[in-house]
Amino acid sequence: MSLHSSFTYRKAVDRGMAGLCAVFFALAFVPLISVLWLVISKGAAGLSWGFFTQLPKPVGEEGGGIGNALIGTLFMVGIACVAGLPLGVGAGIYLAEKGDGTFGSTVRFVAEVLSGVPSIVVGIVAYALVVKPMGHFSALAGGVALAILMIPTVARTTEELVRLVPGSLREASLALGVPNWKTSLRVIIRTAMGGIVTACLLAVARAAGETAPLIFTALNNQYWNVDPRAPTASLTVAIYNYAISPYDDWHAKAWTASLVLLIVVGLLNIASRYLTRSRLKGAR
Amino acid sequence: MAEAAGNLAVEAAEENRPGPGNVGDRVFNGTLWALGVMVLVVAGLIVLNLALVARPLAKEHSLWGFITSSEWNPVDDRYGALPFLYGTLVTSALSILMAVPVAIGLALFITQFAPAKLGRVLTIPVELLAAIPSVVYGLWGLFIVVPWLRESIQPWLGRHFGFLPLFQGPPIGLGFLAAGAILAVMILPTVVSVSVEVMKTTPEANREAALALGATKWEAVMLAVIPYSRAGILGAVLLGLGRALGETMAVTMVIGNSPRISASLFAAGYSLPAVIANEFAEAVSDVHIGALAGLGLILFATTFLLNAGARILVTAVQKGPSRISG
Amino acid sequence: MKKFLMGLLLVAGSTASAQSLLINGAGATFPAPLYQKWFSEYNKINPNLKFNYQAIGSGGGIKQFSEGTVDFGATDAPMKDDQIAKVPDVVHIPTVLGAVVVAYNAPGLKNLRFSGETLADIFSGKITKWNDPAIAADNPGVKMPDQSITIARRSDGSGTNAIFTDYLSKVSPEFKTKVGSGTSVNWPVGLGGKGNDGVTGLIKSTPGSIGYVELAYALQQKLTVAEIKNKDGNWVKPSIESTTAAAAGVEMPADYRVSITNAAGKDSWPIAGFTWLLVHKDMKDQAKGTAMVNFLRWALTDGEKMATPLDYAPLPQPVQERVMKTIDTLTVNGTKVSAK
Numbered sequence: 001m002s003l004h005s006s007f008t009y010r011k012a013v014d015r016g017m018a019g020l021c022a023v024f025f026a027l028a029f030v031p032l033i034s035v036l037w038l039v040i041s042k043g044a045a046g047l048s049w050g051f052f053t054q055l056p057k058p059v060g061e062e063g064g065g066i067g068n069a070l071i072g073t074l075f076m077v078g079i080a081c082v083a084g085l086p087l088g089v090g091a092g093i094y095l096a097e098k099g100d101g102t103f104g105s106t107v108r109f110v111a112e113v114l115s116g117v118p119s120i121v122v123g124i125v126a127y128a129l130v131v132k133p134m135g136h137f138s139a140l141a142g143g144v145a146l147a148i149l150m151i152p153t154v155a156r157t158t159e160e161l162v163r164l165v166p167g168s169l170r171e172a173s174l175a176l177g178v179p180n181w182k183t184s185l186r187v188i189i190r191t192a193m194g195g196i197v198t199a200c201l202l203a204v205a206r207a208a209g210e211t212a213p214l215i216f217t218a219l220n221n222q223y224w225n226v227d228p229r230a231p232t233a234s235l236t237v238a239i240y241n242y243a244i245s246p247y248d249d250w251h252a253k254a255w256t257a258s259l260v261l262l263i264v265v266g267l268l269n270i271a272s273r274y275l276t277r278s279r280l281k282g283a284r
Numbered sequence: 285m286a287e288a289a290g291n292l293a294v295e296a297a298e299e300n301r302p303g304p305g306n307v308g309d310r311v312f313n314g315t316l317w318a319l320g321v322m323v324l325v326v327a328g329l330i331v332l333n334l335a336l337v338a339r340p341l342a343k344e345h346s347l348w349g350f351i352t353s354s355e356w357n358p359v360d361d362r363y364g365a366l367p368f369l370y371g372t373l374v375t376s377a378l379s380i381l382m383a384v385p386v387a388i389g390l391a392l393f394i395t396q397f398a399p400a401k402l403g404r405v406l407t408i409p410v411e412l413l414a415a416i417p418s419v420v421y422g423l424w425g426l427f428i429v430v431p432w433l434r435e436s437i438q439p440w441l442g443r444h445f446g447f448l449p450l451f452q453g454p455p456i457g458l459g460f461l462a463a464g465a466i467l468a469v470m471i472l473p474t475v476v477s478v479s480v481e482v483m484k485t486t487p488e489a490n491r492e493a494a495l496a497l498g499a500t501k502w503e504a505v506m507l508a509v510i511p512y513s514r515a516g517i518l519g520a521v522l523l524g525l526g527r528a529l530g531e532t533m534a535v536t537m538v539i540g541n542s543p544r545i546s547a548s549l550f551a552a553g554y555s556l557p558a559v560i561a562n563e564f565a566e567a568v569s570d571v572h573i574g575a576l577a578g579l580g581l582i583l584f585a586t587t588f589l590l591n592a593g594a595r596i597l598v599t600a601v602q603k604g605p606s607r608i609s610g
Numbered sequence: 611m612k613k614f615l616m617g618l619l620l621v622a623g624s625t626a627s628a629q630s631l632l633i634n635g636a637g638a639t640f641p642a643p644l645y646q647k648w649f650s651e652y653n654k655i656n657p658n659l660k661f662n663y664q665a666i667g668s669g670g671g672i673k674q675f676s677e678g679t680v681d682f683g684a685t686d687a688p689m690k691d692d693q694i695a696k697v698p699d700v701v702h703i704p705t706v707l708g709a710v711v712v713a714y715n716a717p718g719l720k721n722l723r724f725s726g727e728t729l730a731d732i733f734s735g736k737i738t739k740w741n742d743p744a745i746a747a748d749n750p751g752v753k754m755p756d757q758s759i760t761i762a763r764r765s766d767g768s769g770t771n772a773i774f775t776d777y778l779s780k781v782s783p784e785f786k787t788k789v790g791s792g793t794s795v796n797w798p799v800g801l802g803g804k805g806n807d808g809v810t811g812l813i814k815s816t817p818g819s820i821g822y823v824e825l826a827y828a829l830q831q832k833l834t835v836a837e838i839k840n841k842d843g844n845w846v847k848p849s850i851e852s853t854t855a856a857a858a859g860v861e862m863p864a865d866y867r868v869s870i871t872n873a874a875g876k877d878s879w880p881i882a883g884f885t886w887l888l889v890h891k892d893m894k895d896q897a898k899g900t901a902m903v904n905f906l907r908w909a910l911t912d913g914e915k916m917a918t919p920l921d922y923a924p925l926p927q928p929v930q931e932r933v934m935k936t937i938d939t940l941t942v943n944g945t946k947v948s949a950k
Contacts, residue, residue, distance in 0.1 A: 010500050010503065011500060013500070013502055013503075014500035014501055014502040014503070017502040017505075018393075018397045018501065018502065020389060021389040021390065021392050021393035021396075021397055022393055022397070023389075024385070024386045024389030024390050024393065025389070025390050025393050025394075025406070027386055028386060028390055028409065028410070028413070028472060028476075029409060031413070031469040032409050032412055032413050034424070034428065035416060035420065035421070035424045036412075038424060038427075038428060039420065039424075057650075058643070058646035058647055058650050059643050059646065059830070060643070060830070087319060087322055087323070087326075090315070090316065090319035090322075091319045091320055091322065091323045093316060093319075094316035094317065094319050094320040095320070097316060098313065098316055098317065098320075099320070103320070104320070106324070107320040107321075107323050107324060110323055110324055110327045111323055112591060112592065112595055113327060113588050113591070113592070114323070114326065114327050114330070115591065116526055116530075116587040116588050116590070116591035117330065117530075117584060117587065117588075118529070118530025118531075118532065118557055118583055118584070118587060119530065119532065120530070120532045120557040120560050120561055120580070120583075121330075121334065121530075121560075121580040121583055121584050122330070123560075123561075123564075124333075124334065124337065124560065124564065124576070124577055124580050125329065125330045125333045125334065127564070128333040128336070128337055129329065129333060131679065132677075135677075135678050135679060136634065136678070136679045136680065137634070137679055137680075148326060148330070151323070151326065155323065179306060179308050179309055180309050180312075181308045181309045181311070181312030181313070182308065184312065185312070205415065208417075209415075209416075209417025209418065209419070209420075210417070210418075211417070211418060211419045211532070211533045212418075212532040212533055212557065212561055215561060215564075215565065216564050216565040219565075219634075219636070219664055220662075220664050221632075221662050222649075222660075222662050222663070223632065223660045223662060225632075227632075230632055230634075231634060231662065231664075236417060236419045236533075239419045239420070239423060240419050240422070240533060240537075243419070243422065243423045243426055243427075243537065244426075244537065244803075244804055244805075244807065244808050244811060245807040245808075245811065246807055246808075246810035246811035246814050246827070246831050247807075247830075247831075251427070254423055255423070258419075258420045258423055261417060261419075261420065262416070262417075262420065265415055265416075265417065266415070269411075269415055355796065356796065357796040358767070358792075358793075358794040358795075358796075359790050359792045359794065359795055359796065430815075431815075434816075453758075454757075454758040454760060454818065456760055456801070456816050456819075457815075457816070458801060458812075458816075540801045540802065541765040541801065541802025541803070541804070542765075542797075542799075542800060542801055542802050544798075544799070552800075552801045552802075554802075562765050562766055562802070562804060563765075563766065563767070563794075565666050565670045565673070565674070566666060566667055566669035566670030566671075566672075566673050566674075566766060566767040567669075567673065567767075568669060568672060568673045568676070568693065568767070
């Protein structure tokens, strides 16, 4: 075998494998384009002012919308933010600042465990913790379930971000006579804040797309609701109910509601990306 | 930045004496510690509640009996986890088989074969895939993938490979195959992004050494990148598997909701999260609820082990020593 | 800060509810189209009263009502004695009659008929193909395809399921032993659909499938329905008339818990059933209890008129009169509610 043909063979393998990887890349594109194309093309037709502002109508009646579901999602995600973000961010700061001992390692390990809990299991827990004692389904129970889902990811990302802040900043601040706690708050965390907000936005985007834990915590509601003690509609549960129904007009509504959900999640992701970019630009 | 610190310093000199033991530090540290404890409390509440809810099950069923029985009988309150374990296993295995080769190929393309600037852009579609909510995948699966399977793929598979028990039975679209396919799409972003991270940590020196010795790009990958990142890629696969196990909505919309064990991929089945989602709101007897919570505990334990294992592998690669050959 | 925000939310929530009352209920999908209509119409007459009804299946209705997580329940399977033991003050209020029909998706086969035994064998998994001799015997002269049967049945706890399995258990002792009857049974075969909607959707989209759904769903979605041989040996079509005939000779017990499957009578539909609302005999919440009693009165009078257009059969006259008297005995905190 001459050196030349062996090299040709190796080159061919190289080209072939590169080509295969490119094919795989295209393959991954197919479902993405399929989903996005279908949601947009099937869902856009149903977009109207009425869709956003009206309540759902009973089967067989024309019109109606997901106004209450949209408000319900925003409401429960809001509750989740209030209940979960301070705890998540705080725990992340704790792990970054004080988390090097055995207790810190335990907390870190437990946060890792929590991040792997399937959302349906969190739903069971929220049912036992909130729905049973309260005696009925509620937006609060849904919000608590979402909060439990948000805490671990926010904590871990916050810890990483705070640790990334250069040690020299802390040393400089301490050298100037600033007490440790003020250094942590006003110097270290302030620097990491942009990243922390990004992490929170991404956690919110994920919470907005959750369905399983809401099914038996917040149940559903045909009407407008901003009472945390009452059951609440949500965008994701609405999509699910419309999708598994046999009615064609409800199927159309499922696509339109999916479009709305994708827009909401998309906006949150874009906002977090924008913040990252401006933070990197403005970093000193 | 220096200005801000300077202001703080002036404040500090006027207000507090710096150093351990001052009130500010104690309050701050105390609050942080309390937040750390809260995380433990939340985790404890989860495990405790699951165990409490599952307790009535233990009165009539042994652990081994529960795991190995395939009877799901709410009328007589006899429950077995086997059909759901089977369904979860089959759909997850299917999704790994379909997604991992594509994911590794994709990760290699992004990190090795594409120009560096393009590589950053190429991660955008992957992130988009990850951001799509589960119920939207379920909707897409129900109205696009299931009919496609029922009308094109399953008949074709039945005609050409019908001698295998895997591809026997009437093509109904819904079932293990549909769930596995949609799960593959859903876990792809997870496996890709972790693999990309891991591959990026391969020391450039290793790759350049291989190239300097006359290797083609592909050979450099096989010699330098893959052996180094092998453990990390395994970690990525485990993370993807963990995600597949816990996925609820998309699976419950296309798997057929039938607690039966069947050799055929065309058959309808059930998964652990799907049965909990469908039956929890209406399980009346404490034993039924306990059985569902028991399934939740099994799910929790499995995903925990997978995630712990994955984390160990991924961090080991990111911190460990480098080797050229494996 | 968190407490302040929670306080704000609670105040906002309670001011909202001071002006309108939300009454939560959950249960059967069987009567859901009619109930949705009722609640929507009643809300037009009384804009302050909002009935939030979630159709999660009869099993869910019974459970949530027993746990007290909803104010009223709805079920087509009357509560069993051990279930009533948990909520001893439950009152079953029958509202309308419905029919469970056998619908199928077999293009070209328009008017199939099944006897009870054949149905039992299909749904127990004994008969697996459309061209089985038993089906051919029920349909002489019809060319049946050599195709597998796909069963569509309920995955959730269902009153429709209870009525259907109750009928099959009555006509086939083998079915009774192998599968049994109730809101949830151990189905040996079949795709599981959630709610009547889910099963309807499965039948619609799966060629070669057969399942059981409430009449209103089958008619609305234009599913092909089968004729069934009733107890008297006649082939009957499902309709409001045959449903009403099934209830004609019913011996209604004091607590209204009765089954009318496999009813005698030459025109009787063999898989008919009552459906009930579950309420407490003595309701504790003044506003909600009063609203509930007044709604029940409206439903059992004006509401009954809306049943037929939506393909449900109104209660037989004697039953309706008895129910109105029962409603009058319901109390709120010990006091009866006078008619408006």
